[in-house]
Amino acid sequence: MRLWVRLALAAALVALLCGSFVHYDIAEDRTDPYPETEGLVADYDAHVGERTLLFGTVRSVTDGTLVIDVDSDAGTLTMTVPNADADVRPGGVVQVYGTLEPDRTIRPERTVVVNGDGGAALYKYAVSAVGALLVVGLFGRHWTLDTEAWALEVREDG
C-alpha cells in the first residue's frame, strides 16, 4: 500500500471516528431513557415524576440527606437526596437512581457511592498512570517508528 493511500485511509477512519462521536451525542439525546441534565436545569418542573440517574459531587451531608451538584453544559444542577443511605463525605461522588420530586429533590431508589471523599478518584488516576507508563514503556521496548516508511516496526533487538 502506498504511503498516500495509507494516509488517506487513516484520515478517512479518523473522520469516521469523529463522526461517531457526533452521532453518539445525538443518539444519546434521543434514546437515553433518562431526561438530560441540561433539560432539568432549563425546566425542572416539566420533569417532576420522571425517573432518572444522576451523577453528582456531594456538597453536604446532614442526617442522611445529601445535597449534590450535578454538572452539565447548561450549568450546575443542585439536588437534594433525602434518605440516601450512603456512606459518603463532602467531595465524594455518588450515582443516584430515583424519581424526580418537586423542589429539586430526588427520591432515591438506589444510591451508589463511586468514591467516598474524593481520595478514591485520585487513587484511580494514580494507578491508571502506572498502567499507562507500563504499557508505553513495554511498547517502546518492542516497537519503533520507521521514519522512512512512516510505520511502526518491530525493533530488531526487541
Add this chain to the structure above:
Amino acid sequence: MPDLLAHALMAYSLCTLLALRYEWLTARYVTVGMAGAFVPDLTKIALVVPAAQVRSLLGIPFDWGGLHTGGAAAVAVLVGTMVVRPGQRRRVTALLGVGALSHLLADALLLTPSGRSYAVLWPLTQYRPPTPGLYLSTSPVPTVLTAVLAAAVWYAVRYRPRQASAA
C-alpha cells in the same frame, strides 16, 4: 473495569494465554494487546479537551463517550492497523481487538444504581445490557485480582513443562 493498570493486566493474561495456542504471539504482540486495552479509555481525552468545549467550538453535538462502545472502538483499532507495516497488520489488528474487547466486557460488569450497563454494541444497538455490578470503577479489588492472575499466568507459561518432543 476500574483503572488502566487492571485493564492492561487483564489483556496481558489473555494474550499470554493465547500465545500458548499461537506461536507467533511473542512478547511484542502481547504489548500490542495491552495497548489495545487502552482504546476505549481514550475517552479520557475529555479530561484534557472537554466535549463541551468541542461542542461550543464547532457548534455541533459531540461526545467522546462514543469511543467507549464496540463500534467506535473497532474503528479506532483499524486506525491502529494503518500505522504498522503490512506484514504485521493482521496480527496487530487482532491483538488490538482482543485488548479493546476485554476492556469493554470488563466495563460491562461495573456496578450502576440502575442495574443497566452501557450501550456495548453501539451503534448496532442502543441496548444497555443488565450488569451484575461486580465492582466500582474506583475499587482496588479488580486491580489486585488481575495482578494475581497476570503473575500466575506469567509463571505458568514461563515454567510450563516442555513437551518431550516437538510434534
